[in-house]
Amino acid sequence: MITFENVDVVYPNGFKGLDNINLNITKGEFVAIIGLSGAGKSTLIRAVNGLVPYTGGTLTVGETVVDPRNKSKLRKLRARVGMIFQQFNNVGRISVLNNVLIGRSAFTSTWRSLIGWYGAEDKEVAFQSLERVGIVDKAYNRASALSGGQQQRVAIARVLAQDPEVILADEPVASLDPPTARKVLGDLRRIQQDLGITCIVNMHHLDLARDYADRIIGMRAGKVVFDGPTGEAIDAVIEDVYQRSLTAEDIATVNVPVSLEDIPAEAEAEAVAAGEPDGNS
């Protein structure tokens, strides 16, 4: 479905974002990309829809070769490849429904977009997307009035409105609290399986990647240093990706306390004490 052949990305300032990447992602796969900040995770994802133009090699999505220079071909490609962001990137001042309708832009004529008059089918698609993420009741609320988890669901609905073959997600749950992160990621996983969408997700949290992904790709300094099914991504392999030993935070289990009462008093005190030496981490 998505093929990287010797793909390089060199930024205008000379920094090498991706270094000779070779990958083959098959249809319907849920791939998690892990790695430290600056390892090239975002660059890899953004190369797929041309938000970051790749400078060498060949990148193919389906039958189409991604051509960062050809704007109209790129728009056609982007219509098939949806993207979700860490900061949701909804337009805060307009309604949830209008945010989802932004996903229909590629299928709407420019003049219709300009006067904000979307067709009945577009609205139907938008409502179906909202139903799929379970926030159809918020359709006419302002997007900025929603909670973080709901906003990310709006973003997922916007992407679903494109009827995409591929969903790229750049740190989709990094701005959410752990229980919400699991819910949103679970929704994404379910929808992806229902519709057979290929999904590439960047993640900071190893535990989330292990729980939801079919396949894990580890990156370091613009290179793929691990690529295999989730079962093979044992701690030793991940330590090689991160170049450090795993901490308790990396492999936190599902037992995340949901409310304050669940946290025992001593544990809280310990956490405060433990947090002091490196309070900024």
Added chain:
Amino acid sequence: MTAVAERPSAASAVKRPEPPKPPLANYLGLVVIAMAAFAFFWWTREDTSVLFLPLGFITLWAPQWPLIGFLTMLAVLALCWFTRTSPMAAFGALSVVVFSYWAGSNIYFIDRIIDVPSRLTGGNTRDQLIGYFNPDWSYLLFSNVAGTSRPIWGEWLITLCMAVVATIIGCFIGLLLAMLASPVSSFNKATSQTVKAVNSVVRSIPDVGWALLFAAFIGGTAYGLGALAAVLALIMFNIGIVAKLLGESIDAVNPGPLEAADATGANLLQRDRVAVLPAVMPSFVSYSLYVFELNIRASAALGVVGVAGIGGELSRQIGRMSQGYENVGAILWALVLVVLLVDLLSMWIRRKLL
């Protein structure tokens, strides 16, 4: 105070740093700059304007202002030194002194302003002030424009209508130009730079300049065409302001939603419509209301070049010299009132909308 004192001192292994002393060399450099400025002012001083300092055994005479200017510069530098201001900030303070001295001395600002009290006690300045503070309200409410049957208050209505028309057309064109001018929403760098250049030309001609130009193009001053010239002038004035301010708002817009719109395959116009416009809408409404206020005020100034509205009447009354002071006063006070009302109205609208 006690709360601070009673706190147990935390591990005091690391000493608290003192504010750093600015480097002396930089300050000496600033003194050299001050001396250079002094030398320049001494060189270009007027020979007639000198200050004698008779000290008994010796008569020190120096050009009046350069020396005082130099002492001011040194005093500012000394103050900066003792307050441990950074050399860059001290340079800024020095520049303010040098430039205000230079600019002020070129237009004899101090010499002229000293004259003002003597003008207030004699001549017609006094009569004018008396006239302005005793406005003739009956003129404003019941008189007609000289030589016609049109009431004065009708001129206010015309001014208001000119402002409304100019605001609506000018702000709309300004919005389009702002979209083209900002590199965020424009087609390419070249378009953006060109529109910005055109826009600075539009802005460099003042509103009165535009009014003179349009009055000359179209001809006719009093009614009909006079109002048209004023409206066209205000439109150009508004385009300049809105395109500049809104263009900068667009520059500062959060890039996230734009990227999201790009990622869905939207084209540029769709992206501007769905992501940029909603983000800058509050700024646009706010600037439009501000521009409406400016238009009310500006149309009074435009009257000086002979276009319609209350401004035209104001310039006619000022032209009557000693007979018109009470009338001018009435118009000016009413202008203050109208601008205040418009301000309150726009504040109310802004609160309701945002």
